[in-house]
Amino acid sequence: MIRQKVMPKIQELCSNYNFSNVILGLRKKDNYTYRHCIGVSVLSYFIGKWLGLKEKELNDLAVAGLLHDVGKTKISDSILLKAGKLSSDEYAEMQLHTVFGYEMILRLPNMTDQQALVALQHHEREDGSGYPYRKSSEEIEYFSKIVAVADVFHTMVSERVYKKAIPLFQVLQEIYQRAFGLFNPVIVQCFITNLMNRMIGDSVLLSDGKVARIVMLHPDDLINPLVESQGKYYDLRLSKSKIMDFASIQ
Template structure:
């Protein structure tokens, strides 16, 4: 199975390529640092490897959950909160300050290597309205990187994503924080945040025109079922489509005063379903696949309450990965009852 040395001697080294099982499911993604669990998987699946499959510089193994972006997100959230208040009082925004402080912090928050470490600080624990703006900024930045946007395009996307909900500064707290369903009148008021945000941002000197456009369009949908203007696919700016995906994902995975976060497996399923009609399919598919690749190695809670580790992504059923639980490997795509409830740190 190995040439020249035992497999366990490669613990701590980085694998160069994706390792697949006989069904074509990715068991261990490229760039993974090999540990004891990976060795067991490789042996169980009888995967042949050679020295050429590893990067020769050994890495220090450390628990992936030991580092999260919580402090970065809290700092950025406080700056966004101050910025929103500044706009409310002064009618303008310090664009250069945003570019020098908030945008780099969001880019840094998107650099963490695992899904749990990225999402940790984004799960709304307080001040959902402000944390949501940072969450959508970080997730949109990840998507932009995966789409290989240029440095200038990525900075612009991050700016637009972070300011996408700025129109909510003129929506009452009663409506923003209302538990339960809106009345038709309340929902009509809530939807105005898109037009309000557009009008506010159009007045800011030095702001690229795509930033207010994203504030206006991030609730538009490919099938024309969105708001405020029921635009269809070809009429919606590409950045607005990215932010629309990030907006839905962060909202569904966040706990609020009146609403628990949706179960993780249902979020993934909903996002995949929305990729057929509501959301741009290429963005949605890329986002979910790369997201689940990031989740490999993370710990999670199952729907039966047990704790597990995600050890491989199934490209044919991304919502149901291969896991390790109670010392055994379980393919969730073969289970109708067992699913991922939540990621844990």
């Protein structure tokens, strides 16, 4: 579905907006960041669709997701491509990609303030713990909140030189548990619900070594569903056994 429906939409948006040179510059600078931006654009589009946004809003959101990290073209290669942990000074410079991105997008034709703010705010957090300006809750644009969830999800499931990809279910669990505090809980609930609904019928590995099948989700606890293993049903809300990962992902 992504290949047939969403990617052509992203390509169409790219051709309709005058920022192809910016995207090409990002690809030349760092291929991972380029691929990450495409992934975040697709995820943001889906989240927006699940949240009920209209087509024009979805298009604007997809473009915002595509350009959210464009400021990294202004970050030195020694920092952007560093395999090890960044020093405090290096991390401070890396954080500036949000400001650089905001300024770059404002200079592009046909872009909106809201799209520029996504580049500036996608690392801000609901509790004010993010950067660059420690904005909180109502100070953060709605699109920025959507892209923040898509950005963190894609980053966690991706492999880099300095880190392995985190198992998919663990990523869903961590984002779900952070819904109150770091992220907008309505956006997270919508995102996790739609992803987990698509996992019903899939096999999962449990902490006790069993392989089980997801049967039903609990709206009040999406990451501890009802599962079935060898003809027996287990409500993971009440069980010591928990899901470790999706068996099909292994």
